[in-house]
Each structure stands twice: as C-alpha cells, then as structure tokens.
Amino acid sequence: MNSDKVICIENLEHSYGNNKVLHGINFTVEKGKTFGLLGKNGAGKTTTINIMMGFLAPDKGKCLVLGEAAHSLSPDGKKRIGLLHEGHLCYEFMSIDQTEKFYKSFYPQWDMEIFDYLMKKLGLNRKHKIKHMSCGQRSQVALAILMAQNADVLILDDFSMGLDAGYRRLFLDHLNFYVKERKKTVLITSHIVQDLERFVDDALIIDKGKVLRSAPLAELKNGLYGYRIKSAQDLTPLEAEAEIRDVSHTSGGYEIIAEIPPQDAAVYFFSKTGVEVTPENYDITLEDAFIALTGKY
Numbered sequence: 001m002n003s004d005k006v007i008c009i010e011n012l013e014h015s016y017g018n019n020k021v022l023h024g025i026n027f028t029v030e031k032g033k034t035f036g037l038l039g040k041n042g043a044g045k046t047t048t049i050n051i052m053m054g055f056l057a058p059d060k061g062k063c064l065v066l067g068e069a070a071h072s073l074s075p076d077g078k079k080r081i082g083l084l085h086e087g088h089l090c091y092e093f094m095s096i097d098q099t100e101k102f103y104k105s106f107y108p109q110w111d112m113e114i115f116d117y118l119m120k121k122l123g124l125n126r127k128h129k130i131k132h133m134s135c136g137q138r139s140q141v142a143l144a145i146l147m148a149q150n151a152d153v154l155i156l157d158d159f160s161m162g163l164d165a166g167y168r169r170l171f172l173d174h175l176n177f178y179v180k181e182r183k184k185t186v187l188i189t190s191h192i193v194q195d196l197e198r199f200v201d202d203a204l205i206i207d208k209g210k211v212l213r214s215a216p217l218a219e220l221k222n223g224l225y226g227y228r229i230k231s232a233q234d235l236t237p238l239e240a241e242a243e244i245r246d247v248s249h250t251s252g253g254y255e256i257i258a259e260i261p262p263q264d265a266a267v268y269f270f271s272k273t274g275v276e277v278t279p280e281n282y283d284i285t286l287e288d289a290f291i292a293l294t295g296k297y
C-alpha cells in the first residue's frame with residue numbers, strides 16, 4: 001500500500017438491523033492533509049468514524065488506517081490515532097490538573113506545551129473542576145487533551161461542540177499550524193461547515209450514506225453559481241427546476257444557487273419568470289455548496 005494513504009476506504013457498506021446507512025462509501029486521506037467529512041444529521045459520518053476506529057465492523061468493503069485493517073488495529077497503530085468523539089473525553093469529577101495527569105499517563109509523547117498553551121487561553125484555574133465548567137469550556141479541555149496526545153492522525157467528530165466563534169477560529173488556526181509543521185493528518189467533521197472552508201484540503205459530502213461529491217476544496221463548488229436577484233415576484237417556485245439547487249430569501253430579495261453559468265443566467269431567469277431581472281453573480285461559500293448538494297431538508 002502507498003504509505004501516503006493514511007486512511008483508505010473502499011465500497012464501505014453498513015446496516016443497523018434492516019436499516020442500511022452506508023451504501024458504498026469511498027475515500028482516501030493522504031498524509032499531511034486535512035480532510036473534511038460533511039453531511040447532514042444522520043448522513044453516516046459517525047458510523048464511518050466508528051468503523052475507522054474498529055468500534056464497528058462493516059458489512060462490506062475495506063477500511064485501512066495507517067495501512068492496517070481498522071477492525072484489527074495493532075496497539076502501536078492505536079497509539080498513533082487521536083480521536084475526539086461526539087461528547088467529551090473528561091471525567092467530570094476531576095479538575096483540569098487531574099484530567100491532564102490522568103490522560104498524560106496513557107500517552108508517552110504527551111505535549112505539555114500545547115496543553116498549557118490551550119489551557120492559558122481558557123483562563124481558568126487549573127484546580128477548577130470539569131463539572132463546574134460551561135459546555136464550551138469542557139470542549140476546550142477535551143480539545144487540549146486531544147492535541148497534547150501528539151498523535152499522527154487526528155479524527156475530530158464534530159469538534160465545534162458548543163465552542164464560540166473566536167475559540168473555533170483559534171483552535172483551527174492552531175491545528176492548521178500543527179498539521180503543516182508536524183506533517184500530521186486530520187479527518188474532521190463539523191456542523192459549522194463554514195469553519196472548514198479556510199482549513200480543509202479535501203472534502204467529501206455524503207447524504208443518506210451515499211457520496212454526493214468528493215474533491216479538493218477548490219473544486220467542490222465547480223458547476224455551482226450563486227446569484228442575487230432583486231424581485232418583487234415570488235421566486236420560490238424556481239426551486240422545482242432541476243438546475244436550481246437552492247432559493248433563499250434575503251432582506252434585499254433572493255439568493256439562488258444554480259447550475260447555470262453567468263453568461264446564460266439573465267436569459268434563463270427571464271425564460272422561467274417572464275420578467276427581466278438582473279442576476280448578480282457572487283462567489284458561493286462551502287456552506288452554499290453544501291446546501292445546494294444536500295438540500296435544506
């Protein structure tokens with residue numbers, strides 16, 4: 001196997017009883033890259049991560065992590081993976097100091113500097129108990145513990161967990177530096193899709209356990225265009241058109257994401273609405289592309 005392939009997933013299928021939730025997922029995460037796994041609630045992200053961690057055996061398909069089959073990872077392989085699972089890592093009755101001491105004992109490569117740096121940002125006394133912290137503060141401790149493990153592969157399932165915008169930005173900046181500097185590999189999921197736009201190299205969008213799009217971030221939006229249109233007419237019926245991926249109301253009118261290139265937009269909207277509008281083309285965000293591909297609900 002190519003040693004640059006840190007995670008390699010082929011035709012992964014999984015069911016819970018009769019409910020099939022993964023329908024042949026494929027993706028590869030290369031060394032030194034940050035990979036975003038995106039999908040709506042219930043899309044199959046955590047199931048995929050549980051298979052990658054060996055917690056679940058897939059019905060079909062292949063899942064290799066660091067070159068080993070995920071369901072039989074060696075102790076050495078496990079040591080090289082840092083996992084942030086949905087929820088928290090910490091025992092609530094412990095203080096920050098006790099939590100560090102507890103986790104440090106499992107990780108020979110414990111990076112005290114990173115832990116101290118992130119705890120200084122938290123600004124709480126180290127004797128402070130986890131149970132007396134806010135949800136976001138607990139998440140900050142959990143992330144510091146994860147970073148201090150100094151693992152080669154970091155898997156962060158829904159890292160945002162109640163964190164405010166400033167801390168999320170600080171953490172992602174830090175993680176970005178850490179990944180590039182130390183050639184680590186990251187797989188991350190977040191419901192705050194916008195956070196990942198500045199950060200991931202490649203992304204996979206899944207919906208109901210199927211791959212909708214898999215590409216380097218810059219290519220993920222290919223073929224999707226955003227238009228701002230001021231109109232007194234109700235444009236929501238456009239949502240029924242196959243090439244229209246989303247119609248959203250804004251204070252000034254509408255934002256429409258469509259598979260229509262700018263040179264054809266004015267004629268297209270005239271043909272569909274019967275009124276002359278001036279569609280203003282804008283650059284769509286990753287979140288726009290995500291909604292265009294997965295739908296609002």
Ligand SMILES: Nc1ncnc2c1ncn2[C@@H]1O[C@H](COP(=O)(O)OP(=O)(O)OP(=O)(O)O)[C@@H](O)[C@H]1O
Nearest residue numbers: 016019021039040041042043044045046047048086
């Ligand atoms: N232990 C389980 N038993 C039965 N069904 C499950 C179990 N865990 C998850 N599911 C179902 O599998 C599907 C995928 O769930 P999964 O947790 O993988 O989604 P997700 O993408 O992580 O969602 P979210 O963003 O809401 O965390 C859902 O329909 C869910 O109801």
